[in-house]
Amino acid sequence: xxxxxxxxxxxxxxxxxxxxxxxxxxxxxxxxxxxxxxxxxxxxxxxxxxxxxxxxxxxxxxxxxxxxxxxxxxxxxxxxxxxxxxxxxxxxxxxxxxxxxxxxxxxxxxxxxxxxxxxxxxxxxxxxxxxxxxxxxxxxxxxxxxxxxx
Amino acid sequence: xxxxxxxxxxxxxxxxxxxxxxxxxxxxxxxxxxxxxxxxxxxxxxxxxxxxxxxxxxxxxxxxxxxxxxxxxxxxxxxxxxxxxxxxxxxxxxxxxxxxxxxxxxxxxxxxxxxxxxxxxxxxxxxxxxxxxxxxxxxxxxxxxxxxxxxxxxxxxxxxxxxxxxxxxxxxxxxxxxxxxxxxxxxxxxxxxxxxxxxxxxxxxxxxxxxxxxxxxxxxxxxxxxxxxxxxxxxxxxxxxxxxxxxxxxxxxxxxxxxxxxxxxxxxxxxxxxxxxxxxxxxxxxxxxxxxxxxxxxxxxxxxxxxxxxxxxxxxxxxxxxxxxxxxxxxxxxxxxxxxxxxxxxxxxxxxxxxxxxxxxxxxxxxxxxxxxxxxxxxxxxxxxx
Numbered sequence: 382x383x384x385x386x387x388x389x390x391x392x393x394x395x396x397x398x399x400x401x402x403x404x405x406x407x408x409x410x411x412x413x414x415x416x417x418x419x420x421x422x423x424x425x426x427x428x429x430x431x432x433x434x435x436x437x438x439x440x441x442x443x444x445x446x447x448x449x450x451x452x453x454x455x456x457x458x459x460x461x462x463x464x465x466x467x468x469x470x471x472x473x474x475x476x477x478x479x480x481x482x483x484x485x486x487x488x489x490x491x492x493x494x495x496x497x498x499x500x501x502x503x504x505x506x507x508x509x510x511x512x513x514x515x516x517x518x519x520x521x522x523x524x525x526x527x528x529x530x531x
Numbered sequence: 532x533x534x535x536x537x538x539x540x541x542x543x544x545x546x547x548x549x550x551x552x553x554x555x556x557x558x559x560x561x562x563x564x565x566x567x568x569x570x571x572x573x574x575x576x577x578x579x580x581x582x583x584x585x586x587x588x589x590x591x592x593x594x595x596x597x598x599x600x601x602x603x604x605x606x607x608x609x610x611x612x613x614x615x616x617x618x619x620x621x622x623x624x625x626x627x628x629x630x631x632x633x634x635x636x637x638x639x640x641x642x643x644x645x646x647x648x649x650x651x652x653x654x655x656x657x658x659x660x661x662x663x664x665x666x667x668x669x670x671x672x673x674x675x676x677x678x679x680x681x682x683x684x685x686x687x688x689x690x691x692x693x694x695x696x697x698x699x700x701x702x703x704x705x706x707x708x709x710x711x712x713x714x715x716x717x718x719x720x721x722x723x724x725x726x727x728x729x730x731x732x733x734x735x736x737x738x739x740x741x742x743x744x745x746x747x748x749x750x751x752x753x754x755x756x757x758x759x760x761x762x763x764x765x766x767x768x769x770x771x772x773x774x775x776x777x778x779x780x781x782x783x784x785x786x787x788x789x790x791x792x793x794x795x796x797x798x799x800x801x802x803x804x805x806x807x808x809x810x811x812x813x814x815x816x817x818x819x820x821x822x823x824x825x826x827x828x829x830x831x832x833x834x835x836x837x838x839x840x841x842x843x844x845x846x847x848x849x850x851x852x853x854x855x856x857x858x859x860x861x862x863x864x865x866x867x868x869x870x871x872x873x874x875x876x877x878x879x880x881x882x883x884x885x886x887x888x889x890x891x892x893x894x895x896x897x898x899x900x901x902x903x904x905x906x907x908x909x910x911x912x913x914x915x916x917x
Binding site: 404405431 | 587589592757759760761773780851860864877887
């Protein structure tokens, strides 16, 4: 599969998707198509290698979830993005499709408070369970005190 | 008749009850602070819950507060066993966004230190893993002391190059910070020759040891499908039959100029991962020799003497840059907003993804096998927890 073929397939299946770039190909879809895009990436585009999942806090414009997957046989890279919208913290989980998303989504919840719906075991991963707040949000100050050091 | 006030509970004891046991957080086989909550049936592991985060420093938040000139030397504190590669990933991401040229000599020096770093990192892996598994020559720390002795030679080289032995700050956006001092190339050649001879020695020690073979062969098998889905990379991925090495698949920093082979094994077990790394030792030394032969003259940075904050600004944009580290794909996803500091930085630590595979491969093994599997995964907790 070439990048052009992949682009054509995405355009055919996802009318709302914005596609740009070649290496990687960046595809942005609304959250309700997130799961379908991940399924398409894995099964149709055969991007089976899960590189990472993360998020970006765009302040007033809300959170953006970013996933990078690769097709190692054909060397096609795909960067999938979805904007959750202002104040929205719910996002469909892709852990069912990519095993690697399990830990990365837990990290996304831990750091940004994103509730990945359908995740089998959504709890904090790096921070202790009693941590208050989500440190990578832009509203979280670097010097926020935390018990027992308050 | 009224119901009895004391309720009797029948315990269904069949002699095979499950036991929950903590392995760690201070277990020596973890080579760091890591806790595995095991569910056991006798000696057999039924389930494992990996507890990480003991070394978490929130590098990603920290990076948002530091300029592009300041952060590279902090980046080395993620994967402190292969500090050069983590610095490399960060500066490459910044260079990709800023479209900053890197002089040829700097590119080759980057390759040189990355390959020496890979050898140093693999030496530490080999020594600690084999010590955990009973070592060579019937147990003990023999091979550990051997590999540490050799690793010191590389750290000596790094010390005379940058002045530090563990965390370097060698990379900067646009090039490297230090050029090789007089006589360094000759001593590097000498070290490389010495290491080349030693590696065959280790192979004889280990592969002729039936205990080592019994503990490594067929243990902790990772299938290709699982490997890709979890996103494990580096020697683990190549040990599971995937021919994927970023130095070959998407060459960077002049890797396309060098001749080397990418080892691939199909068994997917601990022994396959061991074999991949043993070949990588030699291939890395081969690349080091080629760099030393062909090191071009010229500047070592396109932005020398970078001092003020204004000079470190990088235009708006985003990039994901990845390099083939000792443990796999070390990546940095950087979002720049046009200021001197990143808007967002994400570390894709190879160890984090590699460690996530444990839950899928450990169940069904004995407790003792966890030590062999953990060692073959070669996690560095600075990079897992970031």
